[in-house]
Amino acid sequence: MIPTQPAGYRGRFAPSPTGPLHLGSLIAALASLLHARSAGGEWLLRIEDIDPPREQTGATAAILHSLVQHGLRWDGDILWQSQRSAAYDAALAALAADGHLFACTCSRRELGPGGVCQQNCRARRAPAGRPCALRVAVPADFVSRWEDPWQGTQYCALGRELTDFIVRRKDGLYAYQLAVVVDDAYQGITDIVRGADLLDSTPRQHLLQQLLGYPQPRYAHIPVLTDDRGRKLSKQNMAPALDDTAAPSNLRLALHYLGQPTPPAAADQVQDLVDFAVAHWSPLGLPRAPAVTAGQ
Numbered sequence: 001m002i003p004t005q006p007a008g009y010r011g012r013f014a015p016s017p018t019g020p021l022h023l024g025s026l027i028a029a030l031a032s033l034l035h036a037r038s039a040g041g042e043w044l045l046r047i048e049d050i051d052p053p054r055e056q057t058g059a060t061a062a063i064l065h066s067l068v069q070h071g072l073r074w075d076g077d078i079l080w081q082s083q084r085s086a087a088y089d090a091a092l093a094a095l096a097a098d099g100h101l102f103a104c105t106c107s108r109r110e111l112g113p114g115g116v117c118q119q120n121c122r123a124r125r126a127p128a129g130r131p132c133a134l135r136v137a138v139p140a141d142f143v144s145r146w147e148d149p150w151q152g153t154q155y156c157a158l159g160r161e162l163t164d165f166i167v168r169r170k171d172g173l174y175a176y177q178l179a180v181v182v183d184d185a186y187q188g189i190t191d192i193v194r195g196a197d198l199l200d201s202t203p204r205q206h207l208l209q210q211l212l213g214y215p216q217p218r219y220a221h222i223p224v225l226t227d228d229r230g231r232k233l234s235k236q237n238m239a240p241a242l243d244d245t246a247a248p249s250n251l252r253l254a255l256h257y258l259g260q261p262t263p264p265a266a267a268d269q270v271q272d273l274v275d276f277a278v279a280h281w282s283p284l285g286l287p288r289a290p291a292v293t294a295g296q
């Protein structure tokens with residue numbers, strides 16, 4: 001069934017439980033919540049727990065606790081990707097039935113830079129019994145184009161610039177690109193606000209939406225927060241976990257990085273700070289690319 005998009009604004013935050021939230025992820029969550037709430041929209045939460053080898057014990061609980069402590073309240077029930085296998089299988093079956101998938105048996109060593117399949121797997125039938133990844137055959141003429149409020153006009157001739165990408169991994173796990181597209185459609189997401197580190201995923205997601213007959217949400221990518229050596233603040237780079245006991249000052253710092261008006265000194269409760277930020281949300285205040293720097 002082709003999901004229909006709801007009339008109103010519906011945004012989401014979709015963390016992977018690979019570690020606790022840090023300042024960079026708080027900024028992304030806050031921007032997405034403020035954009036949704038200031039439009040009178042909903043804001044949903046999805047836990048992207050489809051990659052057990054990369055997950056950290058306790059990370060989900062820590063993420064939920066941080067969100068609540070920082071006054072970032074989501075609407076409705078949490079969607080857990082670990083419970084969505086049937087939907088991902090159905091999407092894979094639909095893609096396969098339309099001839100959009102092929103099996104790739106390349107080992108890590110055989111893949112070229114950026115994980116490019118170099119063995120011409122697209123053109124041959126995969127030998128039975130060998131573990132294989134499933135890739136999407138990107139149509140040569142596919143073009144992805146969108147107006148990004150913070151990154152400007154984005155254009156990617158995917159068919160020429162990008163290679164056939166993985167939707168199910170060799171180890172049987174579903175790829176992020178597939179799961180995110182299936183779930184954004186399932187949840188009726190109209191607007192995606194996330195970090196610019198995911199900018200190059202958007203054309204792939206556009207392609208999957210087109211192939212699966214899903215509506216295309218609007219995409220907006222906020223500049224990525226980097227440390228003073230220019231490295232993205234990420235769990236992989238050991239960015240410190242948010243101190244939940246300092247939620248009001250974390251929120252003030254996040255608002256500062258988002259170029260938003262400073263809340264009055266009297267606003268010392270998280271709910272007051274979030275309410276002020278929703279009422280004063282000014283997307284134009286956000287720094288445009290290049291990335292802003294933390295720790296200055």
Ligand code: GLU
Nearest residue numbers: 014015016048180194198
């Ligand atoms: N789960 C992804 C992450 O934690 C984000 C997915 C998205 O916002 O599209 O980086």
